[in-house]
Amino acid sequence: MLELRQIRLAFGNLEVLRGIDLTVEDGEVLALLGPSGSGKSTLLRVVAGLQRADGGTVLWNGQDLTGVPPHRRNFGLMFQDYALFPHRSVGENVAFGLRMRRMDRREVESRVREVLDWVGLSEFQHRAVTNLSGGEQQRVALARSLAPEPQLLMLDEPLGSLDRVLRERLALELRGLLSDPAITGLYVTHDQEEAFTVADRVAIMNEGRIVQAGRPADLWFRPESEWVARFLGMRGLVEAEVAEGRALTPWGEFLLPEPSQNRPEGSRLTLILRPEALFLAGSAEEAATQKPSTLSGPVPKIQAPPLHLTGRVAALTFRDGRYRVMVQLERGPTLEVPLESQPGRRVPREPQPSKGPRSTTAPPQIGDSVRVGVRPELLTALGD
Amino acid sequence: MGRNRPRLSTPGSSGLIPETGRSSRFLRPLLRPLLFLIPAGFLGLLFLYPLGSILAVSLFPGGDFDYGAFADILRRPALRGAAWFTLWQAVLSTLLTLAAAMPAAYVFARYDFPGKSLARAAITVPFVLPTVVVGSAFLALLGPSGALPLDLSRSVWAILAAHVFYNYAVVVRTVGGLWAHLDPRAEEAARVLGAGRLRTLWEVTLPRLRPAIAAAAAIVFLFTFTSFGVIIILGGLRYATIEVEIYRQTVSYLNLSVAAALAVLQLAAVSLILLLYARYQERGIRQQHLRPAEQNSRRPRGPREWGFVAANLGFAAVFLGGPLLVLIERSVNTAEGYALTYYRSLGETGGTTLFVPPGEALRNSLLFGVSAMLVAVLIGVMAAVVVSYRRGPLARGFDMLLMLPLGTSAVTIGFGFLVAFDYPVDLRTSPVLIPLAHSLVAIPFVVRTTAPVMRSIRAPLRESAAMLGATPARVWREIDLPLVTRSALVGAAFALAISLGEFGATAFIVRPDTPTLPIAIFRLLGQPGSLNFGRAMAMSTVLMVVTAGAILLVERFRVGNTGEF
Numbered sequence: 014m015l016e017l018r019q020i021r022l023a024f025g026n027l028e029v030l031r032g033i034d035l036t037v038e039d040g041e042v043l044a045l046l047g048p049s050g051s052g053k054s055t056l057l058r059v060v061a062g063l064q065r066a067d068g069g070t071v072l073w074n075g076q077d078l079t080g081v082p083p084h085r086r087n088f089g090l091m092f093q094d095y096a097l098f099p100h101r102s103v104g105e106n107v108a109f110g111l112r113m114r115r116m117d118r119r120e121v122e123s124r125v126r127e128v129l130d131w132v133g134l135s136e137f138q139h140r141a142v143t144n145l146s147g148g149e150q151q152r153v154a155l156a157r158s159l160a161p162e163p164q165l166l167m168l169d170e171p172l173g174s175l176d177r178v179l180r181e182r183l184a185l186e187l188r189g190l191l192s193d194p195a196i197t198g199l200y201v202t203h204d205q206e207e208a209f210t211v212a213d214r215v216a217i218m219n220e221g222r223i224v225q226a227g228r229p230a231d232l233w234f235r236p237e238s239e240w241v242a243r244f245l246g247m248r249g250l251v252e253a254e255v256a257e258g259r260a261l262t263p264w265g266e267f268l269l270p271e272p273s274q275n276r277p278e279g280s281r282l283t284l285i286l287r288p289e290a291l292f293l294a295g296s297a298e299e300a301a302t303q304k305p306s307t308l309s310g311p312v313p314k315i316q317a318p319p320l321h322l323t324g325r326v327a328a329l330t331f332r333d334g335r336y337r338v339m340v341q342l343e344r345g346p347t348l349e350v351p352l353e354s355q356p357g358r359r360v361p362r363e364p365q366p367s368k369g370p371r372s373t374t375a376p377p378q379i380g381d382s383v384r385v386g387v388r389p390e391l392l393t394a395l396g397d
Numbered sequence: 398m399g400r401n402r403p404r405l406s407t408p409g410s411s412g413l414i415p416e417t418g419r420s421s422r423f424l425r426p427l428l429r430p431l432l433f434l435i436p437a438g439f440l441g442l443l444f445l446y447p448l449g450s451i452l453a454v455s456l457f458p459g460g461d462f463d464y465g466a467f468a469d470i471l472r473r474p475a476l477r478g479a480a481w482f483t484l485w486q487a488v489l490s491t492l493l494t495l496a497a498a499m500p501a502a503y504v505f506a507r508y509d510f511p512g513k514s515l516a517r518a519a520i521t522v523p524f525v526l527p528t529v530v531v532g533s534a535f536l537a538l539l540g541p542s543g544a545l546p547l548d549l550s551r552s553v554w555a556i557l558a559a560h561v562f563y564n565y566a567v568v569v570r571t572v573g574g575l576w577a578h579l580d581p582r583a584e585e586a587a588r589v590l591g592a593g594r595l596r597t598l599w600e601v602t603l604p605r606l607r608p609a610i611a612a613a614a615a616i617v618f619l620f621t622f623t624s625f626g627v628i629i630i631l632g633g634l635r636y637a638t639i640e641v642e643i644y645r646q647t648v649s650y651l652n653l654s655v656a657a658a659l660a661v662l663q664l665a666a667v668s669l670i671l672l673l674y675a676r677y678q679e680r681g682i683r684q685q686h687l688r689p690a691e692q693n694s695r696r697p698r699g700p701r702e703w704g705f706v707a708a709n710l711g712f713a714a715v716f717l718g719g720p721l722l723v724l725i726e727r728s729v730n731t732a733e734g735y736a737l738t739y740y741r742s743l744g745e746t747g748g749t750t751l752f753v754p755p756g757e758a759l760r761n762s763l764l765f766g767v768s769a770m771l772v773a774v775l776i777g778v779m780a781a782v783v784v785s786y787r788r789g790p791l792a793r794g795f796d797m798l799l800m801l802p803l804g805t806s807a808v809t810i811g812f813g814f815l816v817a818f819d820y821p822v823d824l825r826t827s828p829v830l831i832p833l834a835h836s837l838v839a840i841p842f843v844v845r846t847t848a849p850v851m852r853s854i855r856a857p858l859r860e861s862a863a864m865l866g867a868t869p870a871r872v873w874r875e876i877d878l879p880l881v882t883r884s885a886l887v888g889a890a891f892a893l894a895i896s897l898g899e900f901g902a903t904a905f906i907v908r909p910d911t912p913t914l915p916i917a918i919f920r921l922l923g924q925p926g927s928l929n930f931g932r933a934m935a936m937s938t939v940l941m942v943v944t945a946g947a948i949l950l951v952e953r954f955r956v957g958n959t960g961e962f
Binding site for chain 2: 161
């Protein structure tokens with residue numbers, strides 16, 4: 014078990030780590046997630062022993078590691094661009110840590126083959142590391158850090174330099190490799206999807222502090238501060254005042270989520286309007302003629318609610334099989350609203366310029382006025 | 398992924414790797430200062446002390462302060478003339494070299510053609526040739542009994558041609574090196590915006606090449622400003638540079654104080670040039686977007702482009718290859734037709750004033766060369782470790798001290814040895830001084846080939862070795878040493894080539910009975926008779942082959958484009 018107690022570090026006047034307390038349980042992978050410059054890589058270097066902290070202690074199974082040099086800690090560290098030894102082959106890279114532990118040559122040989130097989134590179138043992146693809150280098154680096162069976166494996170932005178598709182695939186592979194057998198790991202990244210994919214628990218860092226730690230779902234649904242919510246990509250944050258079970262906001266009114274409904278009248282809170290809590294409630298013209306909307310998504314019981322936000326379609330994008338509508342609110346910012354495709358309904362090809370009255374099943378067009386409904390059950394308040 | 402899961406450490410127990418080998422902890426405080434003190438002491442004793450001695454001799458010739466030597470230089474037209482000639486021939490040589498080599502730089506940067514890498518290696522050969530060989534080659538081409546019908550050997554044209562010949566590759570490689578990495582789309586953008594070819598060259602290409610052009614011009618100017626071997630062979634009595642005058646004042650007139658004053662003036666001029674150059678380059682530092690060279694070059698298209706490429710390659714072949722071929726031809730062209738007479742006669746002393754058979758000079762040269770190489774690599778690698786692993790003002794100052802011998806002419810180094818090592822023990826005629834002087838010239842090259850490689854070993858590489866359990870000493874042995882060894886071999890070959898061809902410094906400290914190849918060639922050229930001339934040509938050919946061999950070894954060992962030479 015790794016325990017960090019009040020780790021502090023400053024470079025000159027710049028406080029990089031401002032009292033970090035953190036625990037990583039045996040067999041648990043913890044991701045340090047934060048923007049660049051938040052101190053996460055420095056914290057990793059402190060744990061590795063490559064950087065001496067100004068204050069605080071690093072404990073491994075209760076033993077203070079202060080003064081233990083990096084080469085004696087028996088921790089593995091995988092660097093951002095892998096730092097493979099260019100003058101050694103794939104096999105020699107993997108064997109390095111074993112040779113440092115004075116392992117018998119035959120044992121080294123079999124262990125190297127075992128580990129290379131494990132990461133799927135058994136054919137690569139005698140290849141030069143200089144002409145491997147990014148994904149292959151990443152696996153060699155992983156094999157090299159895992160071969161000596163480190164007590165703790167640290168990974169510093171291991172997928173940082175790869176393209177998006179490869180990153181998503183390798184993140185999943187890493188998760189598989191790290192969870193069976195369970196490896197104790199510390200994983201640094203600035204990419205929340207990567208952190209949520211690979212780690213059991215995520216600690217979000219900002220300006221040298223851990224601002225919130227928890228399981229991915231907890232962080233997503235219960236961000237404790239506006240900074241965390243915004244860092245996780247939530248744009249619909251709004252100040253609200255409680256009035257008769259409704260939220261009065263500068264953007265408009267809508268129903269309050271259950272847990273907040275028994276708040277006293279007039280109290281203030283910050284609500285998060287995530288895309289999944291929003292739906293298109295039909296065009297403004299339809300609202301005027303009081304026709305029920307056919308675009309209200311899989312919760313059809315909610316018909317053009319009396320409480321809704323109004324705005325205009327600012328942009329229409331298509332990704333992962335569905336349209337997303339960016340709605341510029343009349344009295345608020347631009348929010349993303351998913352446009353759900355209904356079962357059996359073909360997603361229309363290209364929004365055609367309308368000739369005459371437009372079909373209500375087509376996606377809205379840029380410039381259309383729309384109403385945005387809010388699902389109170391998917392609404393959360395900061396700190397709830 | 399794989400079938401077998403590896404065992405992993407079970408938590409519990411301390412799990413740390415036990416400490417091994419404590420000896421390094423005791424050795425380190427002893428070794429570290431030595432790494433700095435040995436090269437510093439070497440340079441202090443063999444470089445700074447001689448320079449100080451030169452200054453002392455120029456200002457205190459009889460023990461008392463006397464600026465008469467400096468006044469002499471101003472008063473005597475011959476000395477004033479030497480200073481003036483040194484300057485204008487260097488300016489002219491630099492301009493001519495740029496004019497001759499810029500089109501070739503363009504050809505190598507922008508076009509792909511069959512045999513390109515071979516051609517690039519071939520044009521580099523003249524640059525690494527000993528000055529004496531270049532002098533002999535141009536004497537063979539333009540001299541009184543030369544291949545061409547006109548005798549230009551006593552004209553300034555021979556000197557300028559030899560300088561262009563010598564420095565052609567500097568411009569092609571320095572300017573062409575940057576040019577090859579410049580994105581040609583900037584020129585295309587200028588053309589699309591309405592600029593003509595010349596306008597584009599003037600407003601887009603040349604400004605972008607400015608740092609490389611300035612660097613190449615500075616190097617060529619420095620080399621030609623301190624030119625010695627070429628001028629003493631081709632210039633005759635009419636043309637003398639400051640270097641030649643230092644030699645004459647020392648050897649012919651034994652006027653050490655005037656020679657010292659000339660050396661001081663020359664050092665001041667070189668320092669000024671280097672300072673101005675550093676200022677100029679500092680002002681113009683701009684990040685340029687560089688691309689891999691392969692993306693910027695293409696096959697020539699159409700007869701105009703092919704013609705341009707062919708014309709430049711043809712010029713290089715005739716201008717660079719011609720003198721060397723004539724040199725070889727002269728070495729076998731005897732009165733009785735083509736024969737190896739001159740080569741055979743290298744083993745005899747007959748008909749010369751040399752104390753030893755010319756062939757023995759080859760043996761001396763190899764002996765000095767290998768010793769100089771060993772010293773230069775030992776001291777150079779130690780110095781490179783200091784400048785690349787340490788930071789701070791001390792390391793920076795040390796770095797500059799290491800580069801000083803590069804800006805100091807070989808003649809000044811040799812002359813410094815001569816005036817410095819006469820007291821308390823007279824070492825002036827000791828053969829030990831020769832390899833020491835050679836290594837002094839070679840050390841900057843060794844540092845410049847190894848230090849960049851050491852610096853390029855990024856911290857994560859060493860840190861991952863440490864994380865995998867390597868002790869600091871083990872990290873050095875497993876990571877640094879293997880990566881540095883190759884570049885040290887490159888530096889060694891350079892050092893050997895430099896020592897084999899070194900003439901300026903050797904001329905001052907050589908003993909009559911242990912001449913080196915360049916010294917023997919120079920002496921043979923100064924003696925009458927076609928046998929001596931033929932022998933000089935034969936020895937020049939031998940020296941050319943040996944030096945080119947050492948440089949070919951360099952190209953074999955070189956990995957990628959690391960290092961700065």
